[in-house]
Amino acid sequence: MTTLRDPGLQRERTRLAWRRTLLTLTVVTMLAVRLALTGGRGGARPAALAIIGWGTVVTLCWRRATGSGVSRAGGRHLALVGLAAAGFAVLGALLVLRGL
16 A cells, blocks of 8 residues: 655645744844844844845745745755855854853
8 A cells, every 4th residue: 555645745844944944044133133233343243144144045045935936046055055054053052152
């Protein structure tokens, strides 16, 4: 007995995963901006990098996250998204260590 896979569910799971990724990046970016606004001189550079990284990832992933189609770049931008996600992980850890 074989079970049939529903390809519609795979697309939905992928779309939800991209949305969670963008939501996480948005939260870390907002925390970095909060640090820049309340923390003085040291927070401006991480906030600027977070905003640039967030904008890049949103631009690259918007079509996948909203389910409006496949990204035009195919899979070529996944390395850039992975690098940005790693950078955001480091930034998030630093924000937690600073008590934000």
